[in-house]
Amino acid sequence: MWTPAAFLLLWGVTLGPGHAAVVQETRPILWAEPQSLEDPGANLTLVCQARLWTADFQLLRDGEALPPVHLDFPAQELRFPLGAVNTTTRGLYRCRSGQGEGWTGLSDLLEVTEPGSLPAPQLSADRTWAAPGLPASLLCGAGLRGLSFELRREGDSAVLEVARDPRALDATFPVLRGGNYSCSFRTHAGGAPSPPSAPLQVLQLAAPPAPELLVRGERAAVLRTGEAAHLDCSLPLHGVDTELRRAGQELQVSRSGVPGRITFHLGPETRSGLYTCRYRHRAEGSPWSSDSEAVELLLSDGSLPAPALSVEHVLGGLLRLRCAGSRPGLRFALLRGARVLRLLSPQGAEAVFELRGVSAADAGNYSCVSAEPQPPFAGSEPSAAWELLSSEPPPKPRLRGLWSGPVLPGHDALLLCEAPVPRVHLELLRAGAEDGDRDHEPDHDQHQDPAAQSWGQHGSAHLRLTFVGPQHAGNYTCRYRTWGPGALLSAPSDPVQLQVAGR
Structure with missing residues (x-):
């Protein structure tokens, strides 16, 4: 009787800051090699392939590390024989390889299931939208070579496409239609299909989504006449043409860039006004x-x-900052340091800016500037600065766990930390970790290492606990901090409990 063991490669998703960077991949690749696809559970070997030659390898199972292996001579891969799959060898596996004095990051996840069952594969995408001439590439992954993959779309009775490459661990399906997609696989022609993957939604758009444009990391800036401006346009695609636009017209300006970001350099052509950017893929007919x-x-x-800046304190923690200019018809900017907080065009010669719920996060030196919004762009120097001091602690962030029920050992746990202020460093903390455990936080003091951390340009970020094991169970909070003058460290959020399912 055929009793297959099943293997699932769960492709990891790396979340990071909005600006793209070229990073060399160092994580190894992990896959399964059975003696026979018709009976893969009879004799199974896991292969960990490093990116660079190394003498050190380690296999991890269900969130816990197995004893490391040190070779006499460097190699690029190491084979871990499991033999016949049984209850003691099933589980979720990752591997890592030696790098300098330490280890690389973990490979993607490989699941070895009970004999007689097949798991659902993992379906991922390079992007979750499709536009005319720009298909989304769906990747159906299983950590085993020689499988046949099938792609389905919800509402369609037939299989959309079948792919098989004896050398590949996965299959790529380009799709142009929106909908909910899933995939499955077969180990051999006479075998039953695996359960379908979790559905993946692809949006069908008439045009690609908008990029993000910033100047000095912000949405606005006050410049002296003749001062150069550098506008960063962050893009979700490579291989595109880009435009910088003002009043609906393209500007011919110099530019530089790295994959995922183009910087437009404005010189004498800089004018007051609103600027946008857009992009178009170079494929013919792309919108x-x-x-x-x-x-x-x-x-x-x-x-x-x-202008003259005056401050009015109102009950309920409200501050009104009044910026009185020399005449009507001016555009006013409120600044904290060099950062533009808000812009107003009042009917008269005075702009009124309001700050609510003032705390230590709002502390700093405030000033305002007035200027003509049209040529010749006559404008003022900044007003005299007013310093805001506050003893109120910065508002605490909010933490949410993006899972339901206990997390299975070996899977990742993803949390969302939402801070009420932008441009902060977000940290995930674990209560009750043992002293010396540098992966987690024993308590909330500013000298301890976070379990995970990220930059939140807009005040929020996903924080990931990778390859969860029993040792990760507990209560987690997040906090945020700023750097430089007036640096802040918030109080921790309300806790979120992480439960790890028993094996």
């Missing part, structure tokens, strides 16, 4: 994307009198 949200530049030549 332009939607325009980015606008970045506003406000030019000032310093020729107008500096």
Whole structure:
């Protein structure tokens, strides 16, 4: 009787800051090699292939590390024989290889299931949208070579496409239609299909989604007349043409860039106004994307009198900052340090800016600038600065666990930390970790190492616990911090409990 063991490669997703970077992959590749696809559970070997030659390898199972292996001579791969799959060898596996004095990151996940069952494969995508001429590439992965993969779309009775490559561990399916997709696999022609993967939604768009445009990491900036401006356009695609636009017209300016980001360099052509960017794939017939949200530049030549900034305290923690200019018809900017917080165009000669729920996160030196929004862009110097001091602690963040029920050993746990202020460093903390456990936080003091951390340009970020094991169970909180003058460290969020399922 045929009693297959099943193998599933769960492709990891790396979340990071919005700006793209070229990073050399160092994580090894892990796959399964059976003696026979018709009876893969009879004699199974796991293969860990390093990116670089190394003498050190380690296999991890269900979130816990097995004893490391040190070779007499460097090699690029190591084979771990499991033999016949049984209850003691089934589980979720990853591997890592030696790198310098330590280890690389973990490989993607490989699941070895009970004999007689097949797991669902993992379906992932390079992006979850498709536009005319720009198909989404769906990747159906299983950590075993020689499988036949089948792609289905919800609402279609027939299999959309079948792919088989004896050398590949996965199959790629390009799709142009929106919908919910799933995939399955067969180990051999006479075998039963695996259960379908979890559904993956692909949106069908008339145009590619908008990029993000920033100046100095912000949505607005005040510049002196003649000062250069550098606008960063972050892109979700490579191999595209880009445009910088003002008032619906393309600007011919110099540019530089790295994959995923183009920087437009403005010189004498800089004017006050709203700027956007867009992109178009170079494939024939590809449409332009939607325009980015606008970045506003406000030019000032310093020729107008500096405005007067006054502050009115209102009950309930409300502050009104009044910026009185020299005449009506001006555009006003409120600044904290060099950062533009808000812009207003009042009917009269005074702009009123409101700050609510003031805390230590709002502390700093405030000033305002007024300028003509049209040529010749006459504008003022900044007003005299007013320093805001607050003894109120910064508001704490909110933490959410993006899972339901106990997490299975070997899987990742993803949490979302949402801070009420932008441009912060977010950290995940674990309560009750033993002293010396540098993967987790014993308590909430600023000298301890976070379990996970990320940069939150817009005040929130996903924080991932990789390859969860029993040792990860407990209560987690997150906090945020800022750096430089007036650095802040928030109180921790309310806790989220992580439960790890028993094997």
